[in-house]
Amino acid sequence: MRHTALTGLLLASSVLGSASLAAAETTLTIESWRNDDLSIWQDKLIPAFEKQHPDIKVVFSPSAPPEYNAALNAKLDAGSAGDLITCRPFDASLELFNKGKLADLTSLPGMENFSDVAKAAWSTDDGSKTFCVPMASVIHGFIYNKAAFEELGLKVPTTREEFFAVLDKIKEDGNYIPMAMGTKDLWEAATMGYQNIGPNYWKGEEGRKALIAGEQKLTDEPWVAPFEELAKWKPYLGDGFEAQSYPDSQNLFTLGRAAIYPAGSWEIAPFRAQIGDSFEMGAFPPPVEKAGDKCYISDHTDIGMGLNAASKNADAAKTFLTWVASPEFANIYANALPGFFSLAKTPVEMEDPLAQEFVSWRDKCASTIRSTYQILSRGTPNLENETWVKSANVINGTETPQQAAEELQKGLASWYEPQKK
Template structure:
């Protein structure tokens, strides 16, 4: 009898141990287009998660960026996609959610750490449901050559008048191109130009939402004025800027030939490795001293849950960790210039990145005006804004002509309140 009880106890122990191992031994796979940050996931992010959750193993399995959308859609349709889906912002991910391929994460623990603006790229149009955890945004502003500013005795400009006075001084000196930007690639003029300075005119989210709701038009003063200001950049862009491509602009700045670079924060890592001079950054100057400032703090990347994943609980555990301050701190410092969207401030180790992110304490954030709802039809407002921004800078169209074209194109397909 005693031997039987011991045998039963041993068997019970073995079975319970096996059951426990089975319950804890979960493997998760992350789909992503960001193959450039593979080592960050493998060496920093995944080890930090697995240390706190030893029963869950995570594999980061990226695709080539240009192939990601098609490859992911094929996998999702075939039922072979990974458990966790890295989410592009806005319509591409919204479409996956509407097809039932991304799970609803509205009530996921940790989602309360993000503002409605932070979640806007991965929420339904009415904001009632969220389907990806926000991971990072990029911020627009201006990166400048500190050595050049010091040599010329230029203070960091806070108003438009101070900005153009600085450009005049740089141009008069003749040793630097005042602004490193070209119009050949079109998107540069809109992204680094119009969407950079524009929020100060249309008042960020107020103007963006009013445009979607049909309460404002692109021909209104708040939308035309930034185009007028953009036109004033032409004399400061250097000879041949019309044929200057994006990599040319980057090189002009990092080689020390230009004093100011209209920027996205994604440039920080590359500029740190290439520039041989001290750099600083400033937000888009306001029109008048004392005006509220706005910054384009644009949602760039999130992560969601494959609705057909067999590991729902483990995947949600991982996603809640992604929503945590611990993840935010590791990710933002490993990729300076890609900033956490969490409500909890993250102290950046990189001084240039910290300068960018500090603007959140001074200015109101918004996203690019063309990205939500307004570029779903033909002509695509985002792409049209590229063209018109370049035309205005080149001087081939006036700001009013460009705005009129943009509004007529939008009117051709978009009816406010009827977005799908």
């Protein structure tokens, strides 16, 4: 009898102990638009964190990129969003913070690992509060098929004259589409086109800040000139580019049918997976006007992570975000996802040679961000979305560069006070 009672007591203690352990275990859910990264989070990032924090479980739950903003806003309004919010840069996330949807992370341990410039994409306009941990930036440029270049005897272009000479040779040969880019999805024309080559014309941060201050207008030469160059791209994009989607462009390049792909470092990981050993890729920055000119690159602060202000697991979520701010996370993330470059002060040594090529441009070119992302897309019409449309129209030949610039300026001046003068 005494033995039975003791067994029962031990069993009860065991059950209660298990229940307490289960109660102590916290599950965090991450909202993200990076559905391509699911396996990286599940196989590398989350296991590394959970090894150190076995009491916290993490679930990565992405949405499709085009649907993310709307889906996230709906979830936040309904109170069903995850604990951790993957943050787009600047205005979209700032709006969430101003609405009380994202928590203030200014004093989060680990934030000291980032410069004010790195935090700017997720800080208030005066820089006094930060609401997302910076994770990575992406760099714009051109990826090319090295085998195609060798076959045609082409040298990597450094000036615009050399760039168009290379395109002419590829077109004349006829075995490759010179550049794989379509205009169907609109954003592709602006992101891979206008924002890619534009910084060399408006001199990066100098022009971007002058536009915000109202000291330059979109009808000024530095802002019209990139459209004029885009208009010259049309003969090199292949038949039917107007109906060509972003995935179509990717496929044309990875199947070896196009010699050059205007894009950026975010393509490295998916391209590696698709291309394998079929051909080697190289990259070059946007060509300058003439040899010796200072070069500018779009080194765009792209992704961060914040805390849902309504999360019931705020303490565990802050523990995770402190880890995201750590050098360990930066090293795993940058090498698991080559082409997404750490924004931390501590340098990360990358293994991928193409990622090394992109990031090396920081040493010789001045970095800037996409011109439409900070402040200038807060009103209606939205300058970012309108730039998509105008970039596609200019390439298609349905609008002249001057017409596109005038329409953009008119839209911006209709709501943005510094541009009304």
